[in-house]
Amino acid sequence: MTLVDVAIVGGGASGTTTAFHLANKGKKICILEKNRSFPTRICGGGMSAAVQDWFPFSLKPIVNEVITNVEFSWRLSDKVIAELSGSSPFWIVKREILDSFLLDQALSYGCDLLTTFNVIKIERSTNNIWQVTSLDGRQIEAKAIVIADGSQSPWAKKFNLGPKKQNYASTFSGRINRKGNLKNKTARFEFGLVNNGFAWAFPLNDEVSIGMGTFLENKNSMPVAKILKSFLPDLGFDPSEVIGQEAKLRVWNGHSKLNGEAILLVGDAASLCDPFLAEGIRPALMSGYEAAKSLNYWLEGSINNLDGYSKTMRIKWGNSMAWGKRISQVFYRFPKVGYKLGIKRPTAPERIAQILSGNMSYEDIAKRVINRLLFQN
Ligand SMILES: Cc1cc2nc3c(=O)[nH]c(=O)nc-3n(C[C@H](O)[C@H](O)[C@H](O)COP(=O)(O)OP(=O)(O)OC[C@H]3O[C@@H](n4cnc5c(N)ncnc54)[C@H](O)[C@@H]3O)c2cc1C
Structure with missing residues (x-):
């Protein structure tokens, strides 16, 4: 049976990013993907250009449109237009093209890909080697596992990782x-x-x-x-x-542990998607990048566990999502008031533009509001 350093379950945005960064460091990686090829993905394809920071190659060739204006409406009227200025615009991509582009980059560094590999069993043996089995009976062994199989992933629950309630x-x-x-x-x-x-x-x-x-x-x-x-x-x-x-x-539903012993969750399987605007590509790519960093150190023996990955994702993403969730619960419960006070405020278009382009987090916004309230009192 083949033994790899890391087996990655799922060849979407998060899995291929993890694969690229580990293969780039010379690690033996295998992506296990249940589909044969990349069908059209269910995704709007909007993402902040800030994602470029996590790749040494340009993503520009697969960007379909660079967004410079965002138009908001309430029941088709009462429109507000925000201009996305600055160096971090908002990109629109076709997700199947983004995913296959990232996959090609990973393959070019020697990563293996097994398609029609529908993972149905993941077990760790007494000698600390993972065994992954597909529906058609194929098996692969790995020192570590990355769970990147998206929103329907059963593995977070099985390994007691991710938020308590999905x-x-x-x-x-x-x-x-x-x-x-x-x-x-x-x-x-x-x-x-x-x-x-x-x-x-x-x-x-x-x-x-x-x-x-x-x-x-x-x-x-x-x-x-x-x-x-x-x-x-x-x-x-x-x-x-x-x-x-x-x-x-x-979607994101509370801070949680995203790693166990030699196993990590990334992307939607890790419940990282923004609960206010459904931004899931950026955290998928960010978690793939951070997961690869931790796994690389772990495989080289510089660290003896992967806890740093959960901590990093909490600081770099979770803290903002905690505010995103609160904002979502208030905004979507009282959307008309939310639209009036949140989107029609004179400074709102600029703030929304900053969130969409990745220049500002929900945490930054919340702190500004709290400061303003304290200052007014
Ligand atoms: C309608 C919609 C619109 C969206 N629009 C946006 C948007 O505009 N911008 C944005 O940032 N985010 C958007 N998102 C969110 C974004 O699509 C996800 O957050 C992102 O796809 C997560 O990537 P992923 O790699 O974690 O999972 P996925 O892209 O779901 O990839 C999972 C992969 O795992 C494979 N797989 C699944 N099960 C198995 C198995 N048992 N064995 C092997 N392989 C398996 C799948 O075939 C797939 O290739 C949208 C989501 C939806 C549903």
Whole structure:
């Protein structure tokens, strides 16, 4: 049986980033991916250009659109436009292209890939070697495991990692093969049509990525068709034009341990996705980068456990998400007031632009608000 340094379960954004950074350091890596190839991913593809910091190669070749303006609306009116200035704009990518680009980079450094490898069993033997088994009976052995299999991952619970209670957003994402009246380089966010959430439209050269998400637990299912019927004509489309899919997205739900002994969770499997704006690509790439750093030190014997990874993710991402979750709970419970006080404030467009471009965290925003309240009192 093949023994690798690290077996990575899932070849999405988080898994391929981890794979690239470890393969780049000369480690023997194998990605185990249940699909044969990369089908269209259920994702809006909007990400901060700040993600470039985690790669030594340029991501520009796979960026479809650089966003310079963000347009917000409340029930299709009361619009606010934010200009994304500065050096960190917001990029739109096709997720299947981003993932296969990152995979190619990992493969070019000698990483192995096993496709149609649907992981159904992960066990650690008495000699501290992991054994991973696929549905069709193939097996691979590894010194360490990275769990990167997305929002439906069963492994966090099985290994007692991640938040105690997993929280899910209900989402829909689709594409339309023409531009409609969405302005070039402009991303649109619509609040008010979706209960406890928002709808979006992102330009992708000659296509548009359309989606919606609802972020507070709701017994009723999201009325996707009804929302599309209102939203799409406003963008110059017929509702029947969009081809898309619904999905449950695991979102951040409290600080938690993301590592065990020789095992780490990354990306959606680690419940890292932003519970306010559904930003999941940046934490997927950040966690892949940080996971690889810890694993590399561990494999080289410089550290004897992977606890530093959980701590780093808490500082660099979790602290901001703790505020993001509080903001989400207040905003989506009282969205009309939230829109008026949060988005229509004179300084709000700049702040939102800073969040989207990764220049400011929810924690920074919360501290500013608290300071303002203290100062006023
Ligand atoms: C509708 C929607 C829109 C979104 N829009 C945005 C956006 O605009 N911007 C943004 O930042 N984030 C967005 N997100 C979030 C973002 O898509 C995720 O956070 C991101 O995909 C997480 O990447 P990942 O690598 O952790 O997981 P995934 O991309 O889900 O990858 C998991 C991989 O694991 C594989 N896998 C699963 N099970 C197994 C198994 N048993 N064995 C082997 N392989 C397995 C899958 O096939 C897949 O390749 C959106 C999410 C949704 C649902």
